[in-house]
Amino acid sequence: MITRHFYKQDEVLAALVFCICTNRPREAVFWAQELIDSNLILECFQTLVFAMMKLKSIGGLAWFESAMALWDSGELDEERVILLTYQLACCSVRDATPLTLLVLSLKTYPNVPERLRNKAVGWEALFRGAVAERKVLFAWLLLRVEWMDHPEAVWDLLESLSSQVKVLRLAEKVEFLEGMEWVLRTIAVASLFPHPKSTLRDAVAADVQKSRGEWAAAMGRTLRREYAIPRDCLYGITARGLAVNTESTVGELGDLLEQMEIAPYWSEALGGRAFVDLSVQEQLEFTELYFPDGHPVTWLTAEKEKSHGYGVLRPDEEIDAVKYWKTWIRREKSLLIWKGIDQTFKELEGKKGPLYYGELYTEALPSWREEMSGWCLEPAKKMLVLQA
Numbered sequence: 378m379i380t381r382h383f384y385k386q387d388e389v390l391a392a393l394v395f396c397i398c399t400n401r402p403r404e405a406v407f408w409a410q411e412l413i414d415s416n417l418i419l420e421c422f423q424t425l426v427f428a429m430m431k432l433k434s435i436g437g438l439a440w441f442e443s444a445m446a447l448w449d450s451g452e453l454d455e456e457r458v459i460l461l462t463y464q465l466a467c468c469s470v471r472d473a474t475p476l477t478l479l480v481l482s483l484k485t486y487p488n489v490p491e492r493l494r495n496k497a498v499g500w501e502a503l504f505r506g507a508v509a510e511r512k513v514l515f516a517w518l519l520l521r522v523e524w525m526d527h528p529e530a531v532w533d534l535l536e537s538l539s540s541q542v543k544v545l546r547l548a549e550k551v552e553f554l555e556g557m558e559w560v561l562r563t564i565a566v567a568s569l570f571p572h573p574k575s576t577l578r579d580a581v582a583a584d585v586q587k588s589r590g591e592w593a594a595a596m597g598r599t600l601r602r603e604y605a606i607p608r609d610c611l612y613g614i615t616a617r618g619l620a621v622n623t624e625s626t627v628g629e630l631g632d633l634l635e636q637m638e639i640a641p642y643w644s645e646a647l648g649g650r651a652f653v654d655l656s657v658q659e660q661l662e663f664t665e666l667y668f669p670d671g672h673p674v675t676w677l678t679a680e681k682e683k684s685h686g687y688g689v690l691r692p693d694e695e696i697d698a699v700k701y702w703k704t705w706i707r708r709e710k711s712l713l714i715w716k717g718i719d720q721t722f723k724e725l726e727g728k729k730g731p732l733y734y735g736e737l738y739t740e741a742l743p744s745w746r747e748e749m750s751g752w753c754l755e756p757a758k759k760m761l762v763l764q765a
Contacts, residue, residue, distance in 0.1 A: 387614070436575045470712075493754075604683070
């Protein structure tokens with residue numbers, strides 16, 4: 378589907394996430410505004426939440442609480458969604474611990490990965506000990522089977538250690554977050570350990586608000602198309618990001634009618650009718666109103682390429698998990714696990730396509746039970762302490 382200014386919807390959503398993860402607040406607001414102007418405020422909001430969970434995680438919990446409060450209010454207000462966009466793009470704490478924990482769960486651990494200093498009996502006592510001794514990976518691995526067997530008991534334990542995980546627990550019940558349960562759980566566990574926290578900006582910066590006024594004044598014009606879709610954000614998650622580099626989407630601009638009829642903004646502009654069903658006079662008036670700078674097919678090549686272009690894959694290339702995550706994980710690191718990102722990329726080597734953790738974990742559950750039954754959970758008798 379196409380947006381108000383003839384970008385492709387999936388690419389605008391990807392660009393929004395990309396600008397958030399690279400801390401480009403003005404551009405992030407630009408893409409959010411394009412979605413809002415295209416009657417896609419719901420999709421915009423949901424994408425912001427996904428971006429926070431994947432890229433900001435424990436550093437953005439205050440933001441997540443604010444976002445969920447807006448969701449619970451039942452009304453997505455434009456100004457609040459724009460503020461959330463700006464706040465998230467300015468969020469300085471970038472942490473990949475949840476991704477690291479999710480991926481490292483898929484490794485085989487014939488021996489317990491870490492030993493506690495103090496004796497503990499039972500999974501709850503072991504988990505409390507792991508939190509107290511800051512053994513993040515061990516704490517997470519302990520809960521893998523427990524999450525499967527009795528998730529409510531696990532959430533009760535986590536809430537007894539920190540009340541801030543309640544918003545994550547409630548988020549498991551939010552319909553649009555279906556399938557994100559394991560991400561929420563990793564954030565909840567990671568949040569129990571000491572970590573830096575981002576402060577939220579109180580308001581959108583004056584220069585960005587000024588730009589919003591300029592964008593509003595240029596509504597419908599090519600001038601409004603200030604930014605091009607970042608090519609780096611396409612890989613693996615957009616139609617163009619799944620297409621080979623010999624195929625181009627520019628030709629789609631020649632006939633936009635089918636896309637217009639199913640896109641929320643354009644369907645409303647057409648009054649729910651097809652363009653061909655309009656009278657000749659209505660078609661003329663529609664064209665003059667919505668194509669003031671001419672039909673997109675008449676635009677210069679440079680203008681067309683802001684929103685359309687060639688695919689990103691080499692012929693016969695498959696989506697590679699490491700390459701995909703390196704699009705989003707650039708300066709990030711795990712704030713809680715030593716060389717966590719290095720370990721993550723090593724574990725992802727050779728894996729293709731997206732990883733669906735719910736399915737993978739269900740398949741791994743029997744092997745987890747057998748593996749963990751052989752762990753030695755006695756406390757370590759000797760410890761090697763390194764001093765700088």
